[in-house]
Amino acid sequence: MVQLRKVHGSENHFFLLDQTTLSEKLNDAELTALAQQVTDPATGILNGADGVLVVDESTHDNVLGQMRVINADGSEASMCGNGLRTVSRYLAEKHHTNQFKVETLQADLQVSRQSDLAANVPAFSVEISPVRFNPSAFPFENLGDQPLIDSPVPAFLPGLNFTAIAVPNPHLISFVDEEEINNDDLGKLGTMLNKPNEYFTDGVNVSFAQILGPNQLFVRTFERGVGFTNACGTGMSATSLAFAMVHPNLGHFDDPITVYNPGGMVKTKVHKDADRYYIDLIGNATQTHVIDVDEADLHHANVTVKTTDVTETDEEAAYLNFVDGLPTVSAVEVKK
Numbered sequence: 001m002v003q004l005r006k007v008h009g010s011e012n013h014f015f016l017l018d019q020t021t022l023s024e025k026l027n028d029a030e031l032t033a034l035a036q037q038v039t040d041p042a043t044g045i046l047n048g049a050d051g052v053l054v055v056d057e058s059t060h061d062n063v064l065g066q067m068r069v070i071n072a073d074g075s076e077a078s079m080c081g082n083g084l085r086t087v088s089r090y091l092a093e094k095h096h097t098n099q100f101k102v103e104t105l106q107a108d109l110q111v112s113r114q115s116d117l118a119a120n121v122p123a124f125s126v127e128i129s130p131v132r133f134n135p136s137a138f139p140f141e142n143l144g145d146q147p148l149i150d151s152p153v154p155a156f157l158p159g160l161n162f163t164a165i166a167v168p169n170p171h172l173i174s175f176v177d178e179e180e181i182n183n184d185d186l187g188k189l190g191t192m193l194n195k196p197n198e199y200f201t202d203g204v205n206v207s208f209a210q211i212l213g214p215n216q217l218f219v220r221t222f223e224r225g226v227g228f229t230n231a232c233g234t235g236m237s238a239t240s241l242a243f244a245m246v247h248p249n250l251g252h253f254d255d256p257i258t259v260y261n262p263g264g265m266v267k268t269k270v271h272k273d274a275d276r277y278y279i280d281l282i283g284n285a286t287q288t289h290v291i292d293v294d295e296a297d298l299h300h301a302n303v304t305v306k307t308t309d310v311t312e313t314d315e316e317a318a319y320l321n322f323v324d325g326l327p328t329v330s331a332v333e334v335k336k
């Protein structure tokens with residue numbers, strides 16, 4: 001028997017698999033099949049999830065481990081902010097250390113344990129980078145050959161301005177009012193841009209953000225490879241950077257920005273050095289279940305109620321208690 005873990009950051013749920021605990025690692029095709037099976041509420045377990053986080057060794061110096069991200073549809077993403085917090089907690093507890101680097105597809109990122117957000121609500125800070133604006137980083141086409149910063153794109157939605165930021169997974173952001181963030185425009189645009197289209201040929205995560213005040217946002221995201229999630233860590237990070245760039249009187253570099261989302265709240269800090277932007281994403285790293293499963297069932301993408309033995313932790317109640325203490329800023333329901 002080996003273990004899967006069910007984890008979340010702001011109720012963005014994942015199954016976490018540590019390849020180093022297996023007698024034989026899953027190959028890429030098996031990882032794709034496992035993600036599609038176990039995250040589907042119909043075929044998987046525990047109401048499914050938004051993706052699978054794959055932990056493995058890293059060969060890089062001063063790096064504690066490697067994270068790969070497989071979306072629910074089986075596509076691989078270059079980065080996952082909520083996921084990286086939960087992987088960081090897993091590695092911190094496995095290796096008894098609280099500050100280290102994690103290898104991701106395009107960068108080794110600095111992570112560190114933070115004070116618990118509330119009793120039994122562990123928290124981590126993770127670096128979100130590299131940050132890019134050039135069209136080829138997404139890629140996007142037929143939107144001009146310059147970065148898309150606070151520009152109208154009538155073909156997407158008349159009257160809205162859009163900003164595109166890759167961190168390094170691709171994000172499209174618009175600052176909107178409360179009516180716009182709650183209607184079905186985000187779902188329609190997210191669906192259109194994640195089917196074959198002439199703009200984002202590899203898809204894109206689409207976020208609408210409502211400015212609540214100085215350094216305060218509410219962000220709702222339709223994710224590439226998943227659909228609506230309760231929160232998107234890289235989406236909230238990219239949106240915070242767009243906030244500081246487009247509304248500098250309200251979004252301040254280097255100051256903590258509070259980002260509410262349907263699943264709770266995180267803090268971000270956006271930084272601009274001489275030659276780069278980078279973002280700190282600070283939020284919960286909650287482990288809700290430990291799942292005993294035969295390794296063969298992982299290889300065969302056959303992780304079901306009949307093939308697993310699930311132990312629930314006491315952390316979800318603690319997290320919900322933390323959320324209950326937050327101001328109510330959105331009518332959007334939490335996706336279980």
Ligand SMILES: N[C@H](CCC[C@H](N)C(=O)O)C(=O)O
Pocket residue numbers: 012050069071076077078079080081082083169170205223224225226229231232233234235
């Ligand atoms: N769906 C994203 C990956 C997951 C990112 C999100 N869950 C986060 O917390 O950053 C993509 O395909 O780029």
